[in-house]
Amino acid sequence: MDISLQLSIKFINELIKIVSPALVKHMERTAIVAMELCDYLDLSKEQQKNVYIAALLHDIGELIDIRTREYGDFHSNNELHQRYTYNMLNGLDIFEQTKAIVYTRRAGYEDKHQQEKAILSFCDRFEYDLRLYPENLASCSEDICNGFAERYSDYPAEFYDFLNTVSQREYFWFRLQTDNIPRVVNVISPIKVIHLDIDDFQQICTLIARIVDTHSGFTAAHSMTVGLVARELAYYSGMTSYDQQRIEIAGYLHDIGKLYVPINLLEKKSALSRKEYSMLKEHSYKTAEILSVVAELGEIAAWAANHHERLDGSGYPYHLNRIYLDIPSRIVAVADFFTALTEVRPYRGPLSIQDALDIMDKAVEDGSIDGEIVALLHQHKEAFYTIVNQAREGGRALVRDVASIP
Ligand SMILES: [Fe+2]
Ligand SMILES: [Fe+2]
Ligand SMILES: [Fe+2]
Known part of the structure; x- marks a missing residue:
């Protein structure tokens, strides 16, 4: 690239x-x-x-x-x-x-x-x-x-x-x-x-992830974590390091559309009205729209924007199904789902890795997410646990450790 x-x-x-x-x-x-x-x-x-x-x-x-x-x-x-x-x-x-x-x-x-x-x-x-x-x-x-x-x-x-x-x-x-x-x-x-090569561009996208993640206190390291989890899944899937890196970038960019969502909606504790829910759902459409103008991204744009699509067509916003969702798109979707479950939300605390995996197993049974990718989470539970915690700590440090700068 x-x-x-x-x-x-x-x-x-x-x-x-x-x-x-x-x-x-x-x-x-x-x-x-x-x-x-x-x-x-x-x-x-x-x-x-x-x-x-x-x-x-x-x-x-x-x-x-x-x-x-x-x-x-x-x-x-x-x-x-x-x-x-x-x-x-x-x-x-x-x-x-x-x-x-x-x-x-x-x-x-x-x-x-x-x-x-x-x-x-x-x-x-x-x-x-x-x-x-x-x-x-x-x-x-x-x-x-x-x-x-x-x-x-x-x-x-x-x-x-x-x-x-x-x-x-x-x-x-x-x-x-x-x-x-x-x-x-x-x-x-x-x-x-x-001109930038992919290593440089990955750093640009790390900064973008940090910008998106500071938008809501509840998601302090969400994009960063999704990027790192997605990369690890790509690694365990046997992908080339170039593809791992592109999938990581897709993870960093997947929620940029959330910048359009009003903060009080992202942080609302009570149930969302129909209108509010549809405003929230618009974020992955916005991700697609924003990324589509950067032709240089190639497939990365779709991998990022497809993260709420599901294999059985029950996702949004395009209702794509397994025929259209390639492995990288499935990986980013699983990484996003998994990361979200292990994070604090306005209406609940973080789930343990085991509880998160139980919920994901149910989604595999329902046919909405990829069972082979979820199996990798099971197999390397410890590694993913470490990634999630380290990324979250990094997100906190970004805001917290301002006094220790020389
Ligand atoms: Fe200034
Ligand atoms: Fe999202
Ligand atoms: Fe997300």
């Missing part, structure tokens, strides 16, 4: 946009200003690439408690959110530089990313200031630049020279207009020619 880094980052932003368009607008505008400043300062290609990615992801930590806050306070100088962002990117090689840059509050700027951090901090604050002005920014460009310089005086002198220069350049302000932003972000991208 071959996918560009640009498309991958854009895809992440499209998903965040479902939950918070305002957050994405802030990060995109920060990136636009940052690329202009990088250009002005004549930064290396490598630095430009790092700043661009960092700007487009710098506030993803906000997603962890976005529901509890009022609209629009995406100021990255909030240290707690920087720590959350750091945690979301942590452990993913592809975001190693990004992680270092977004964490601008780390004591002193005295490290090799000093300049990128200063640029990000400056552009983040600048974007924040833009909200004080009417939508036609070009008409008040000098006021914006002067006002910013009055409020903040702690950046290198050439940053203020940059403001003087751009205050006279109309295109700069046009690019920051709401209608133009999504296109401009692509136009100015320094990462268009970078």
